[in-house]
Amino acid sequence: xxxxxxxxISENSNKDQKxxxxxxxxxxxxLHNIRIIIKQFxxxxxxxFKLLFLDNLxxxxxxxxxxxxxxxxxxxxxxxxxxxxxxxxxxxxxxxx
Amino acid sequence: xxxxxxxxxxxxxxxxxVVEAVKTFSTVESYNLIRDDLxxxxxxxxxxxTESDLLRLTGDSFVLIAKSLNVDDVANxxxxxVIGFAVTVEEDMSSRIESKTLAAxxxxxxxxxxxxxxxxxxxxxxxxxxxxxxxxxxxxxxVLSLINLAEVLSYLTITNKLIPIYSx
Numbered sequence: 699x700x701x702x703x704x705x706x707i708s709e710n711s712n713k714d715q716k717x718x719x720x721x722x723x724x725x726x727x728x729l730h731n732i733r734i735i736i737k738q739f740x741x742x743x744x745x746x747f748k749l750l751f752l753d754n755l756x757x758x759x760x761x762x763x764x765x766x767x768x769x770x771x772x773x774x775x776x777x778x779x780x781x782x783x784x785x786x787x788x789x790x791x792x793x794x795x
Numbered sequence: 796x797x798x799x800x801x802x803x804x805x806x807x808x809x810x811x812x813v814v815e816a817v818k819t820f821s822t823v824e825s826y827n828l829i830r831d832d833l834x835x836x837x838x839x840x841x842x843x844x845t846e847s848d849l850l851r852l853t854g855d856s857f858v859l860i861a862k863s864l865n866v867d868d869v870a871n872x873x874x875x876x877v878i879g880f881a882v883t884v885e886e887d888m889s890s891r892i893e894s895k896t897l898a899a900x901x902x903x904x905x906x907x908x909x910x911x912x913x914x915x916x917x918x919x920x921x922x923x924x925x926x927x928x929x930x931x932x933x934x935x936x937x938v939l940s941l942i943n944l945a946e947v948l949s950y951l952t953i954t955n956k957l958i959p960i961y962s963x
Contacts, residue, residue: 745798745801745802748802748805749801749802749805752802752805752806752809753805753809755809755812755813755816756809756812756813756815756816757816759813759816759817760816760819763820764817764820764822764824764825764828765824767817767828768824768828768832772828772832772833772836775806775813775832775833775836776835776836776839778799778802778803778806779803779806779836779839779840779843780839780843
């Protein structure tokens with residue numbers, strides 16, 4: 699398992715490698731790394747990053763446990779499926795202001 | 796660059812794995828997460844004018860979740876949702892057709908999970924209604940779902956209610 703320090707170093711490597719390593723560095727007693735990945739997922743426009751996140755999702759769920767899945771993962775999934783609703787709302791908001 | 800279509804497609808591709816991962820916890824909480832959160836995500840996909848090629852994938856996840864639920868939740872959540880699609884009052888014609896077609900397909904996919912009693916009481920009347928729809932796509936979906944329905948229904952229901960739909 700990677701320490702937080704090693705994980706942060708691995709962030710400087712290419713994204714594929716980072717994901718593979720981060721998967722080893724995630725567990726329910728240490729949510730720091732999964733929070734970093736989720737933060738990046740929310741803020742990035744890089745689809746490859748997001749697709750890789752989804753590829754690893756079932757593994758993350760097994761590692762972070764049920765309660766953390768509910769708190770951290772479910773909102774991400776809702777964000778993905780509600781994308782069109784969200785963008786429609788943004789367009790409407792821009793239109794009326 | 797953000798690519799919402801591929802993201803949604805990937806999500807539906809990996810969704811069965813997500814459901815299985817949650818199921819492995821085998822607790823009341825994991826059951827509730829599947830019923831309350833994962834089902835909500837799939838229903839959002841089904842109702843949010845999802846691209847038609849993603850509907851098949853999404854429908855598969857919907858059926859997988861239905862298999863994980865108890866009889867009461869299947870009746871109250873799964874069946875009620877599909878009936879909602881069947882009796883949709885969408886103003887947009889193509890959305891109305893998509894919803895009804897989806898309902899007809901899901902009734903067939905869910906037949907073995909719903910069981911004989913729910914199918915005879917609720918699904919058959921809806922399929923009779925959909926079989927008379929003006930749109931060919933809806934009627935075709937009904938015909939295709941009858942194969943699965945016939946395996947669940949009693950001989951009397953098939954001969955007295957379903958066959959008369961297509962007798963001249």
